[in-house]
Amino acid sequence: MAVKMTHQGLLIYITMGAYLAALVLTLARRPRAGLGLFGLGFLAGLAAFIYRWVQVAHWPMQNLFEVFVTLGMLCFPISILCRRYLRIGGQAGDMLIGIILLFPAGFVFKAEPQQLPPALQSPLFAPHVAVYMISYVLMAKATLCAAAQLLQRKPKDNLLPPESATYVMVCLGFPFLTLGLILGSWWGKLAWGNYWGWDPKELWSLVSWLAYLGYFHFRYMFGTRKANLNSVWAVTGMVFIVITLLWVNLSKLFPGLHNYATS
Amino acid sequence: MTKWRRFLLWATLLLLVALTLFSIYGAFIGAQRAQAFFGSVPLAVYWFGLVLLLMAGFQAFRRLRTAPSSFCIHAGCIAILIGGLWGSGTGRDLQNRWLGRSIIPDGRMALVNGQQDNRVYLEQDANEIRELPFTLGLDRFRMEYYPGKLHVQDNQSQQVWTFPVEPNAVYDLGKPHGHVHIAGVYENFKINIEEDPNGGRQVQAYDDPGPGSNPALAIQTHSDPTPQYVFERHSGHATAGSPLVFQYRKGMISDYISEIKILQQGEVVAQKDIEVNHPLYYGGYHFYQSSYGQDSRSGQMYTVLSVVPYTGLYWVYLGYILLCGGVAWHCWFFSIRRILKQEVQHGS
Numbered sequence: 366m367a368v369k370m371t372h373q374g375l376l377i378y379i380t381m382g383a384y385l386a387a388l389v390l391t392l393a394r395r396p397r398a399g400l401g402l403f404g405l406g407f408l409a410g411l412a413a414f415i416y417r418w419v420q421v422a423h424w425p426m427q428n429l430f431e432v433f434v435t436l437g438m439l440c441f442p443i444s445i446l447c448r449r450y451l452r453i454g455g456q457a458g459d460m461l462i463g464i465i466l467l468f469p470a471g472f473v474f475k476a477e478p479q480q481l482p483p484a485l486q487s488p489l490f491a492p493h494v495a496v497y498m499i500s501y502v503l504m505a506k507a508t509l510c511a512a513a514q515l516l517q518r519k520p521k522d523n524l525l526p527p528e529s530a531t532y533v534m535v536c537l538g539f540p541f542l543t544l545g546l547i548l549g550s551w552w553g554k555l556a557w558g559n560y561w562g563w564d565p566k567e568l569w570s571l572v573s574w575l576a577y578l579g580y581f582h583f584r585y586m587f588g589t590r591k592a593n594l595n596s597v598w599a600v601t602g603m604v605f606i607v608i609t610l611l612w613v614n615l616s617k618l619f620p621g622l623h624n625y626a627t628s
Numbered sequence: 629m630t631k632w633r634r635f636l637l638w639a640t641l642l643l644l645v646a647l648t649l650f651s652i653y654g655a656f657i658g659a660q661r662a663q664a665f666f667g668s669v670p671l672a673v674y675w676f677g678l679v680l681l682l683m684a685g686f687q688a689f690r691r692l693r694t695a696p697s698s699f700c701i702h703a704g705c706i707a708i709l710i711g712g713l714w715g716s717g718t719g720r721d722l723q724n725r726w727l728g729r730s731i732i733p734d735g736r737m738a739l740v741n742g743q744q745d746n747r748v749y750l751e752q753d754a755n756e757i758r759e760l761p762f763t764l765g766l767d768r769f770r771m772e773y774y775p776g777k778l779h780v781q782d783n784q785s786q787q788v789w790t791f792p793v794e795p796n797a798v799y800d801l802g803k804p805h806g807h808v809h810i811a812g813v814y815e816n817f818k819i820n821i822e823e824d825p826n827g828g829r830q831v832q833a834y835d836d837p838g839p840g841s842n843p844a845l846a847i848q849t850h851s852d853p854t855p856q857y858v859f860e861r862h863s864g865h866a867t868a869g870s871p872l873v874f875q876y877r878k879g880m881i882s883d884y885i886s887e888i889k890i891l892q893q894g895e896v897v898a899q900k901d902i903e904v905n906h907p908l909y910y911g912g913y914h915f916y917q918s919s920y921g922q923d924s925r926s927g928q929m930y931t932v933l934s935v936v937p938y939t940g941l942y943w944v945y946l947g948y949i950l951l952c953g954g955v956a957w958h959c960w961f962f963s964i965r966r967i968l969k970q971e972v973q974h975g976s
Contacts, residue, residue, distance in 0.1 A: 451968070480774045483883050483904040483917075529967050536959040536967075543955045547948045556905050558734070558916040558936040560944060561712070563662035568655040575648045579641060586637050613655075 366472045373420070376413035377471040380406045380437060381464055388460040396456065403460055407441035410467070414438050421478045426494040427485060429614060430474035435495075437467035439502045447506065451533055454524040458509040462502070489552040497545035501606055503538030504577075507531050508603040511596035528592040531599050532584065539577050546574055569609040576602035633688050636681065643678055650674075667716060675709060682706050697962055700954030707947030715940025717752070723939065731937050732758040736918060739766035740930045744891060748935045760935075762897070762911055767887040769920060769931040774879030778845060778858070780808060784871040793845060793876070805872060806850025817844035817857065833857065839927025843878040884917050886931040902933065913937050 368374065383406030391399030413434050417425040425431040440463035447453040470476075481490075507530075514527035525533060549570065554560040561567060580598035587594070650671070654662035665671065682702055685692055692698045713719050720731045735748035735758065744765040750756045776793035780801060791799045791808075798809045816836040824830050833846065833855075843860040851870060858865040858876045865874040883903055890898040890910050900908045908915040919932040 451964070452971070480880055480882070483881065486883070487905040525967070525971055529971060533964050533967055536963045540952070540956040540959050544952055547952050550948070551945075552905075554914075554941070555907060556916075558907070558914055558918075558934045560941070563654060563659045563666060565655040565659070568651045568662065572648050572651045572655070575644055575651065579644045579648070582637065582641055582644065586641070 369471065369476055371476070373413060373416055373476055374471065376409055376416060377434065377437075377467055380410040380413060381467045381471055382406075383409060384440075384460045384463045384467070388457055388464065391457045391460065399460070400456065403441055403444070403456070406463070407438065410434070410438035410441070410463075423481050424491040424494070426491070426498065427479055427481060428474070429611075430470050430476045432494070432498065432610075433466055433470035433474065435498050436502055437463050437470065439498060440466070443499075443502050443506065447534070451537070452523060452525050453506070453510065453530045453533060454521060455506065455509050455513065455530075459506060462505050462509070484556050487552055487556065489548055489555070493545060493548040493552055496541045496548065500538045500541035500545060501610065503534055503541065504603055504606055507534030507538060507599050510534055511599040514592055514596040515600075528589055528595060531596060535577055535580060535599060535602075539581075542574055542577065546570055566609065566613050569605065569613050573602060573605040573609050576605050630688075636685055636688050639681055640685070643674070643681060646674070647678075667718065672718065675713060679706060679709050679713075682709075697954045697958035700950040701958060702954075704947045704950030704952075704954055707943050707950060709947075711940040711943030711945075711947060713940070714943060715938075720937065720939055731939060732760065732913070732935065733937070735935045737764060737915075737933045737935060738921075738930050739764065739769075739886075739933070740923065740926075740928045741766060741768050760911070760913070763891040764915070764933070765889045765891055766931060767889060769884075769886050769929055771881050771920070772883040772885070774882045776813075776843070776860075776876060776878040778808075778810065778847070779875040779877070781873045781875075782871050783866075783873055793879070801872075808850075809848040810845055811848050811855055812846035814842070814844040814846070816840045817842045817859065839922060839929075843876065845876045847874060884920055884931070886917055886933065888915065888933075909938070912939075
């Protein structure tokens, strides 16, 4: 762990600080001030993303540092979208997710700019990684809703109950997860000649996708009668996503073609 | 719900859990062993079972036939599975046997500059060779690099400068060092020593186009206009009396390019520069930039191309389009709307 004494590091710390202050204010029952700070944090996060983009001169999602900066930046717009259009609350949870996601970018992963190897020089690089990032944040929010269901939390105002909120979030994120898997397969065909190479990363991505597919089928069978089990499915999917994103990239257990993401 | 439908739903859930567990197992055993595992006879039975289950679903659940999004999702899965089975090693063997085709399995070709060949060395057994019905010729294999970096450190003040390496570039180090001029960039630095008539020696640096690699820079500083040579392999070039230390890092490879032509009966019928992410499609096969090497005897560079037949590929792509479209439609425009409508009605 190390503090990054760079402009990039400063922007990340400002974002984290704003998210943390927003969380404190929201928990202190000052949600409007919290929302304002959340928005400011997003602007700093966006600045960090753009700064990195200019610095590396390519789409900044090549390694885990860049991925986690992007994930942290996405929390605010997804939170606003869910609140405004889908009646899903949990803003404090979104701020917490943002802080958790930015922490490894700020203190753990190396931030040295890297040049793109030939395999990553593809127009599919940006959409493949971007849709996965969006789906991961959406599924993380679904996990929070599932946790609220398991903890028997009641929704405020006219917000959706936790079980329905979980279902809506998974519905929102699953098409992105599907598209990410398919774009990766298409790209693999163009780059390596195989649309499916049985690579550990590919298999764990498939596992994540299958977990949510199982969630949909289980919910179709039992509806909301087994609300807690539905939530357990959703949480299991998130566990697999964390394994896909972190364990596969960082562990020597899974050598494969997707080693670019290691910082 | 009828018993038959309930059975199908439970069977689906069971098969999904099984595939999840198989995939987790496959992730731990590595790509090659996973490929063998998923292509084994028991798993072939599983794949057929999954296809039959999906087809039975169409029969049992009217909604799968009538709701476009549900139809697309499930038909897409069937198409992907059929394409995968059709394009698998076993699928191709069966096509060769039953349909009289002669599809070459996945393999590789190695070509040096100027060579023409139609032999493919199979992945499953490198000693087994098959011949394509046409010939590939390599005009030239080349590699492109990102610009390298010149690092300059002042050992007294510990200040560090980093500059991109460009021939004839001049960079200012500020006072008191002045500027540094990159007078030359070498891929394979060598020197030529000639005796001159006066009994002296003339040393001439040059870039050897032959085999070998010795990246180096020729630099001139403000304080010493005599060319100094900084070698990538030997870090930390310093001159006596100067606090500056120079280090050269050659840029990493940015691209591998094989300039390929396809010949049939001696005539060129297709040409393409094959790069990573830009394969060549011809005659039912895809040719990919896979690797490269250097012949230890002749020192010549050779390119290695992957050869992959595209059997079953269009079924898979069709399945992807149906699956993706169906999932987006069903989740975004059907399920979310239904939940929000239900909650509004429930609330009112």
